[in-house]
Amino acid sequence: MEVTPPIVEIIDISKSYRRGSQVVPVLKNITFFIPQGEFIALMGPSGSGKTTLLNIIAGIDRPDNGTIKVAGLDITALSESELADWRAEHVGFVFQFYNLIPVLNALENVELPLLLTGLSKKQRREHCEVALRVVGLADRMDHYPGELSGGQQQRVAIARAIVTDPTIIVADEPTGDLDRKSAEEIMELLERLNLESGKTIIMVTHDPRAAKKARTIKYLDKGVLNNDVLIEAAYKECLKT
Amino acid sequence: MFLLKLLIRNALRHKLRTFLTVLSVAVAVLAYCLLQTVIDAWYSGVRISSSTRLITRNAGSLILPLPMSYREKIRQVDGVKNVSFGVFFGGVYIDEKNFFPNFGGEVKTFLEIYPEYVLTPEDKEEFLKDKRSAIAGQKLANQFSWKKGDKIILKGTIYPGQWEFVIKGIYKGRDRNVDETRFFFHWDYINEQLKKMQSTRADHIGFYIVEITAPELAAVVSERIDSMFKNSIAQTHTETEKAFQLGFVSMSDSIIMALSAVSYIVIMIILAVVANTINMSTRERIGEYAVFKTLGFGGLKIGGLILGESLIITTVGSMLGIVLSFPAAEAFKEKVGTTIPVFYITGNTILEGLFISVIVGLLASIIPIYRGVRTPIVEGLRRIV
Ligand SMILES: Nc1ncnc2c1ncn2[C@@H]1O[C@H](COP(=O)(O)OP(=O)(O)O)[C@@H](O)[C@H]1O
Ligand SMILES: [Mg+2]
Numbered sequence: 001m002e003v004t005p006p007i008v009e010i011i012d013i014s015k016s017y018r019r020g021s022q023v024v025p026v027l028k029n030i031t032f033f034i035p036q037g038e039f040i041a042l043m044g045p046s047g048s049g050k051t052t053l054l055n056i057i058a059g060i061d062r063p064d065n066g067t068i069k070v071a072g073l074d075i076t077a078l079s080e081s082e083l084a085d086w087r088a089e090h091v092g093f094v095f096q097f098y099n100l101i102p103v104l105n106a107l108e109n110v111e112l113p114l115l116l117t118g119l120s121k122k123q124r125r126e127h128c129e130v131a132l133r134v135v136g137l138a139d140r141m142d143h144y145p146g147e148l149s150g151g152q153q154q155r156v157a158i159a160r161a162i163v164t165d166p167t168i169i170v171a172d173e174p175t176g177d178l179d180r181k182s183a184e185e186i187m188e189l190l191e192r193l194n195l196e197s198g199k200t201i202i203m204v205t206h207d208p209r210a211a212k213k214a215r216t217i218k219y220l221d222k223g224v225l226n227n228d229v230l231i232e233a234a235y236k237e238c239l240k241t
Numbered sequence: 242m243f244l245l246k247l248l249i250r251n252a253l254r255h256k257l258r259t260f261l262t263v264l265s266v267a268v269a270v271l272a273y274c275l276l277q278t279v280i281d282a283w284y285s286g287v288r289i290s291s292s293t294r295l296i297t298r299n300a301g302s303l304i305l306p307l308p309m310s311y312r313e314k315i316r317q318v319d320g321v322k323n324v325s326f327g328v329f330f331g332g333v334y335i336d337e338k339n340f341f342p343n344f345g346g347e348v349k350t351f352l353e354i355y356p357e358y359v360l361t362p363e364d365k366e367e368f369l370k371d372k373r374s375a376i377a378g379q380k381l382a383n384q385f386s387w388k389k390g391d392k393i394i395l396k397g398t399i400y401p402g403q404w405e406f407v408i409k410g411i412y413k414g415r416d417r418n419v420d421e422t423r424f425f426f427h428w429d430y431i432n433e434q435l436k437k438m439q440s441t442r443a444d445h446i447g448f449y450i451v452e453i454t455a456p457e458l459a460a461v462v463s464e465r466i467d468s469m470f471k472n473s474i475a476q477t478h479t480e481t482e483k484a485f486q487l488g489f490v491s492m493s494d495s496i497i498m499a500l501s502a503v504s505y506i507v508i509m510i511i512l513a514v515v516a517n518t519i520n521m522s523t524r525e526r527i528g529e530y531a532v533f534k535t536l537g538f539g540g541l542k543i544g545g546l547i548l549g550e551s552l553i554i555t556t557v558g559s560m561l562g563i564v565l566s567f568p569a570a571e572a573f574k575e576k577v578g579t580t581i582p583v584f585y586i587t588g589n590t591i592l593e594g595l596f597i598s599v600i601v602g603l604l605a606s607i608i609p610i611y612r613g614v615r616t617p618i619v620e621g622l623r624r625i626v
Pocket of ligand 1: 044
């Protein structure tokens, strides 16, 4: 049997925030592994620490304790600028509010992460066109975010996330701000990326319909990762409503 | 290219705010240029004064006269090439507010010593011949629409009476630093009348203009002249024309200082205005900067975005201000007429205007850059909702 080593290793991660004199623990000793090619959904109630965990995995936040390894590299040991370079190369980001730059059109938004690579203008343009074609927006390249629907903006954001061919894609509530139909399209797109291109996707969501597209679901509650039985139960609970 | 595009589009995001900021930079730079030009104009007399000209005046005071008889003695001094003299006449043309400097003098030597006052040969000849004639600078003539042959009456203040002169020439400056607002005439004309009416005042003049053979001799010759009259009734004080002019200028030192202070205050104000605008933009875009950082853009690039936007606003504003300062200076010159004789914007002032815009752009973005770069990504992203 072939053993695929995990692409992301989350080892004993803890994080707390200080609110005045109070220390509020957000993540408590979290350990789990994500294999290469996985499509994982992190679920849990609001405030349970999903975003914090995702940010730590993606290298835009740091844990108080513990280690994150991505493709064997301990990213918690990197300096800020090393981490920035690492993100540029290895992580594609999809946010709830798309976070496109409003003064740049779709093509330029997708081009943004490529500016940090050594690609020529022509190569960048080609990469962008491919990415926009993948998300089905090749005909909207010169539209500005304000001229696109929420679903279309999120697709541009996904194109921006995949254009550098990153090691992992992280998505924080990618359908959280979308109507049901657009949400479905986005989820189908992510699923296709995972199935067809073998992209590792780590997605935070509290939308059960979205989570259903993922292969694995992790359930986070008050900063603790619940075991699978409970997830199953909770997940079913969610789907009922 | 991409960056420039982004910078310009960012700057144009709040068109009204950017427009108002650019406008205030423009107005401030305009004010700065005009103030500097006024200050320059003030010193222009000093700048153009020749280093081979000395002024000998009464050691007691500028307003005390010197006997005409000194002239021959000064001419004998070693190192002296030519001697002329002048009198501040202080005549009023129709009304006090029409002020312009009018001098009586020995016009032949005067024109020899001051080659920068240019007359046509015919005008010069006629002027030298006719005792009652006078010449006026081009600007002065324009102001009162005088032309050759006009009769001008000056009301004497220091020398009572109605004095009539005939304009025999309009002089032009050899270059634009030359004061074209002066009025010169033959002192003989006045002196002859004084001999009849106020004989004690006759045969006295205001100051001697001494041309020396070489600039290095200025100190020695001054010393020789002054020591010659040490034991006379009227002792003399001789100095270079430059020092003499500076003496005038320093009387107004406090005004100049006030003007300089105002121009620096103006700079401080634009600094505050620009800093405020950049600060507002940065605050609004803290989420966007977080996105840039998330994508791997480093602090230098984020700082560059903020600084670039600041510099675009200040340089566009300052260029606008500089462009506007030319017509403004023209209008100003029209208005003040002959009060400030030499008034034009120097290359230095323009460079200063641009330099200020760069400095202001830099200073205004320091705090926003600090904030933009140092805000943690996670915190920046939380602002986007
Ligand atoms: N920068 C911060 N400062 C203080 N508290 C924070 C900060 N970020 C997150 N928290 C707190 O940590 C908890 C988890 O937040 P988050 O990870 O965003 O939860 P989720 O994404 O599951 O809704 C919340 O209680 C939130 O208020
Ligand atoms: Mg969240």
